[in-house]
Every structure is written in C-alpha cells, then in structure tokens.
Amino acid sequence: MIAIGEASRLSGVSIETIRYYEREGIISKAVRTASGRRAYSDTEISELRFIKRCRDLGFSIQDAVALRNLADAPSDACETVERLGSKHLSDVQAKLAELRKLEKALVELVANCAKGQSDCPMLDALKAR
Amino acid sequence: MIAIGEASRLSGVSIETIRYYEREGIISKAVRTASGRRAYSDTEISELRFIKRCRDLGFSIQDAVALRNLADAPSDACETVERLGSKHLSDVQAKLAELRKLEKALVELVANCAKGQSDCPMLDALKAR
DNA sequence: GCTTGCTTCTGTAGTGACTACAGGATGCAT
DNA sequence: ATGCATCCTGTAGTCACTACAGAAGCAAGC
Incomplete structure (x- = not known):
C-alpha cells in the first residue's frame, strides 16, 4: 500500500x-x-x-479521461484515439504557428529598443496598430 | 462619445x-x-x-499595465521596456521549444495508430513511461 | 512514554483572464 | 406605441490547479 x-x-x-x-x-x-x-x-x-x-x-483533463477510458475499452478504441490525437496535433500546430509569429514580432520589438533614448521605439510599436 | x-x-x-x-x-x-x-x-x-x-x-495583464504606464512615463522607460520585452521573448522561446517537442511526440503517436487493429499502439505509447 | 518533526486529513478560498448569464433599463426606428 | 438592439449591475462559472488553516496520525530518538 x-x-x-x-x-x-x-x-x-x-x-x-x-x-x-x-x-x-x-x-x-x-x-x-x-x-x-x-x-x-x-x-x-x-x-x-x-x-x-x-x-x-x-x-485537456477531459481528453485525458476519455483516453484513459478507451485504454480499457473494446475494439474501436483506436479510431477514437487517433481522432483525438490528430485533433490535438492540429491545435498544437496552430499554436506553434502563432508563437512563431509572436517570437518574430518580439525580436523586432526588442531589437528596435535602442537604449538611452528619450522616446522608446518599442513603445511606439506597441502604440501603433 | x-x-x-x-x-x-x-x-x-x-x-x-x-x-x-x-x-x-x-x-x-x-x-x-x-x-x-x-x-x-x-x-x-x-x-x-x-x-x-x-x-x-x-x-500578462500586469505587464501590459506596466508597459502602458511606461508609455506616458519619463526618460528611463526604454530600458524597462526592453527588459520586459526580452524576458517575455525568452519565455516565448521556451514555450516554442516545448511545443516543438510536443508536436514531435504527437506526430509519432498518431502515426503509430494503425487503424482497425484491436490493440492501439498510441494507447500503449501513452501507457508506457 | 514523551517530544519532535514529518506526513496526511478535510475544507475552503484564491489564481488569471476572462466568459456567461439573469433581470432590468434605455435608445432608436417604425 | 411597439419592438428590438444595446446597455446596465451583479453574480457565478470556467480550467486546472495551488495555497492555505487547523487538526490529527505516525515513526524515531531520548
């Protein structure tokens, strides 16, 4: 125990x-x-x-529980598992794409920030739409 | 108005x-x-x-508020802005690395899931430590 | 057998950043 | 006058934990 x-x-x-x-x-x-x-x-x-x-x-917890239940389930589990997995994979890939864009924007933002100036290009970038 | x-x-x-x-x-x-x-x-x-x-x-909201306050602030704003930006950039890069690993694992998991079998390799993969 | 300190218990409240109502008032066009 | 969109306040729910408070149990050393 x-x-x-x-x-x-x-x-x-x-x-x-x-x-x-x-x-x-x-x-x-x-x-x-x-x-x-x-x-x-x-x-x-x-x-x-x-x-x-x-x-x-x-x-998600919900998906984790579904997968765990499938783990003790009968034949057609595999298809469901593959569906959940693929769905989640495409979510992850979308988030990856988003983060890559984000990284690019931040790199630019930070690079533009020349220290010691009285106006800040990075703040200007955030202000601009 | x-x-x-x-x-x-x-x-x-x-x-x-x-x-x-x-x-x-x-x-x-x-x-x-x-x-x-x-x-x-x-x-x-x-x-x-x-x-x-x-x-x-x-x-974060907290950082957003800090940045907004800096936007109306005096001279040394730029340094603070650069610090927040760089910190956030490295957070984003860490998350990116994590997600890339995740994507790799999921691709393998889903690829292993040959449909129609009675036991599911993807579930086995989840069960294994 | 007593103390010390670690582990565990239940129960509740807090986190971040929203989101979703309920139930009512207001504004505007027909 | 009627209908519908928009707006108001206030409260509760979301997700997946995390952080206590206050009490009780357990194991080891003295």
Missing part, C-alpha cells in the same frame, strides 16, 4: 493535485487506511502516470 | 472584457452618460488597443 506522498513521487503528480483529481472524480476514490489515509496500488499509480503523460502532452 | 459596443468593435476587446478591465482597475473608469451608460473617447480606444496588442503578444 502506497501513501499519497509516495504516490506523488512515483507519478509526478503533486499531492494537492491527486486530491483534486479524486475530489473531481477524475480518478476513482482511493481506499483508506484505518486512520483515514489514502492508500494506492500499483494500478492506481499507473493511472496517475497515464493522466500525467496526457497532461504533459497538452491534452 | 463612443458607446461600449462601438468601443469593442474599434478596439477588438469584447464588451464583457472591457467591463471586466474597468472593474479590475486595469483601465480607468469610463465617464457615464445621463442614463448611466459608459462613454469613451479616442484616447480610451487607443488605450484599449494598446492593452489588446500587448495581450495578443502574450504579455
């Missing part, structure tokens, strides 16, 4: 977040020891790790 | 968000007409646009 602190260390999910996941029904309620402390099994650690990995990949 | 709907259209900031900005003291309180409606001047539209542009560039 694994206590919550150890579960946190093993899964990489913080203690507060594990409790939050339980509260919200994202993971099932952990069994309690005689004194009321949460006790986890290896299976539950794996579940936490699965959720963590999905979150690290930028999936 | 410009009403809030028009101000929203002119600045690209939603009506709800303009009211939120006022409530939070991010912009100063708009003058009211006899009947209590908000009325904006060109200056205030510019202010909204300035904040909007900062937000679009990914600056």
Whole structure:
C-alpha cells in the first residue's frame, strides 16, 4: 500500500493535485487506511502516470479521461484515439504557428529598443496598430 | 462619445472584457452618460488597443499595465521596456521549444495508430513511461 | 512514554483572464 | 406605441490547479 506522498513521487503528480483529481472524480476514490489515509496500488499509480503523460502532452483533463477510458475499452478504441490525437496535433500546430509569429514580432520589438533614448521605439510599436 | 459596443468593435476587446478591465482597475473608469451608460473617447480606444496588442503578444495583464504606464512615463522607460520585452521573448522561446517537442511526440503517436487493429499502439505509447 | 518533526486529513478560498448569464433599463426606428 | 438592439449591475462559472488553516496520525530518538 502506497501513501499519497509516495504516490506523488512515483507519478509526478503533486499531492494537492491527486486530491483534486479524486475530489473531481477524475480518478476513482482511493481506499483508506484505518486512520483515514489514502492508500494506492500499483494500478492506481499507473493511472496517475497515464493522466500525467496526457497532461504533459497538452491534452485537456477531459481528453485525458476519455483516453484513459478507451485504454480499457473494446475494439474501436483506436479510431477514437487517433481522432483525438490528430485533433490535438492540429491545435498544437496552430499554436506553434502563432508563437512563431509572436517570437518574430518580439525580436523586432526588442531589437528596435535602442537604449538611452528619450522616446522608446518599442513603445511606439506597441502604440501603433 | 463612443458607446461600449462601438468601443469593442474599434478596439477588438469584447464588451464583457472591457467591463471586466474597468472593474479590475486595469483601465480607468469610463465617464457615464445621463442614463448611466459608459462613454469613451479616442484616447480610451487607443488605450484599449494598446492593452489588446500587448495581450495578443502574450504579455500578462500586469505587464501590459506596466508597459502602458511606461508609455506616458519619463526618460528611463526604454530600458524597462526592453527588459520586459526580452524576458517575455525568452519565455516565448521556451514555450516554442516545448511545443516543438510536443508536436514531435504527437506526430509519432498518431502515426503509430494503425487503424482497425484491436490493440492501439498510441494507447500503449501513452501507457508506457 | 514523551517530544519532535514529518506526513496526511478535510475544507475552503484564491489564481488569471476572462466568459456567461439573469433581470432590468434605455435608445432608436417604425 | 411597439419592438428590438444595446446597455446596465451583479453574480457565478470556467480550467486546472495551488495555497492555505487547523487538526490529527505516525515513526524515531531520548
């Protein structure tokens, strides 16, 4: 039986977040020891790790839960998984494109900022539409 | 005098968000007409646009406010502006690097998902640590 | 068996930056 | 006079946590 602190260390999910996941029904309620402390099994650690990995990949909690449910589901899971994955991939690619534009704009902005002048070209750039 | 709907259209900031900005003291309180409606001047539209542009560039509200205050400030503004800009640029670059890794992982994940199989390689990939 | 210090418990409130109502008043064109 | 768009205030919800407060349990050393 694994206590919550150890579960946190093993899964990489913080203690507060594990409790939050339980509260919200994202993971099932952990069994309690005689004194009321949460006790986890290896299976539950794996579940936490699965959720963590999905979150690290930028999936929403909702998607993470859907993927976890599919993980124990029957045949046609793979198609759904691929759909969620592709959708998320295109979201990520859109965000990448946006950030690249952003980076370019910021590089220009900062480059224009010649120090020591009384008027600031970067502020002017922000003011301009 | 410009009403809030028009101000929203002119600045690209939603009506709800303009009211939120006022409530939070991010912009100063708009003058009211006899009947209590908000009325904006060109200056205030510019202010909204300035904040909007900062937000679009990914600056926090806090940074946006700091930049706006600098925009009316004396000489040494430029240095501060450059500091904020550079800091933000490196944040953006870090996020870009993260997203690129993410994209790579997702591409692999989705590519591995050969449809129609009864076990799903993508789910296996998510399960593996 | 007592103290010390770490871990855990529940419950609540806060974060950032909005967004979404509900329920009512106002303005304008027909 | 009627209808519809626009606006008002105030409150609550979103997402995914994070941060307490205050109390209780546990393990080790003295």
